[in-house]
Amino acid sequence: MNKKWAVKRITINLASAESEKLEKYCASTGRPSTDVIRELIRSLSITELSASEKTTPTLKYDVPILK
Secondary structure, rough: OOOOOOOOOOOOOOOHHHHHHHHHHHHHOOOHHHHHHHHHOOOOEEEOOOOOOOOOOOOEEEOOOOO
């Protein structure tokens, strides 16, 4: 089944502690890791700087912390 919105696949490398934290969060919420990661990415805000400061946008990380 090819989903229309799935336009790019990425691979991320996580430390074992990060992987365990993600697995525990997913188990406690009943949500798959892809949904959790996608939601975190969507919650990122991009702040444009002036051309004199930088020519590319920077990410402002105000994402919820998984505990």
